[in-house]
Amino acid sequence: MKLISYLSENGQRVAGRGSDGGYVDIQSADSSLPSTMRELLALGPEGLNRAAVAVGKGRPMAATPRILAPVPDPQKVICVGLNYADHAKESGVQPPEEPVFFCKFPTAVCAHEDNIVLPKVSAQIDYEAELVVVIGRGGKNIPKQKVVEHVAGYCPGHDVSARDWQLNKPGKQWLLGKTFDTFAPFGPELTTADEVGDPSDLRIQLRLNGTTMQDSRTNQLIFKIDELVAYVSQVCTLVPGDVIFTGTPPGVGMARKPPVLLKPGDSVEVEIEKLGTLRNKCVGE
Ligand code: MN
16 A cells, blocks of 8 residues: 655645545545554554555545655654665775664655755755665564564655765764755655565665666665664664664765765655655755
């Protein structure tokens, strides 16, 4: 099933894509189901099954709604650095022996077709295509073999990165360099895990103004999704709607000679097999 969050007059809502391509508001089709993505994800696989039934029998909305990020307000935006061997190499560092985590604040989240705002205080803004994992049922100390029960689905994502902040500020300000407002676009849809099947061999591409800059497969991940979720859940309790950006393949702008940086007017597309295409335009602050 393909799910979106969208903006109605009464705030955010969740809808599923019907067989004819139109979106069906889930609570309107079944009033016993909740109105938002996080509440729906909290119901676990059973809630998603009921949502699928509702989408099957509901009436699609007449107009295409204004799409929000699939989880517009995640409690946590967790990110993994250096998780493709080739990207670690192009970054001039050894592949890590354990996964490297950082985070973005929820204020960085934006949706498909939202503008990425390039902040005045950075001169080196780069792109990174990433597979995003969306947590369904929450948990702490989730064993690797149980992770599959906690993943609701997947989305294309873009880890926008201010390299000068991330790498050149005193102490290397990874968090600040990665968390400017609008630096965490993901979407347009959440594709549920049952529809994706095995997420560990999906083609992932990034196009900048139509030119392919990154083109790899998720089978290149150093730490797989089950390892990442198990590892981070040793530290913090995961809750429904938390998202994990799982790292980027080679081809980022800063590793190119000469470097390629994002500028106002640029269009960036992240396409992942089975998950769709996320598109955002860059604008100046
Ligand atoms: Mn990244």
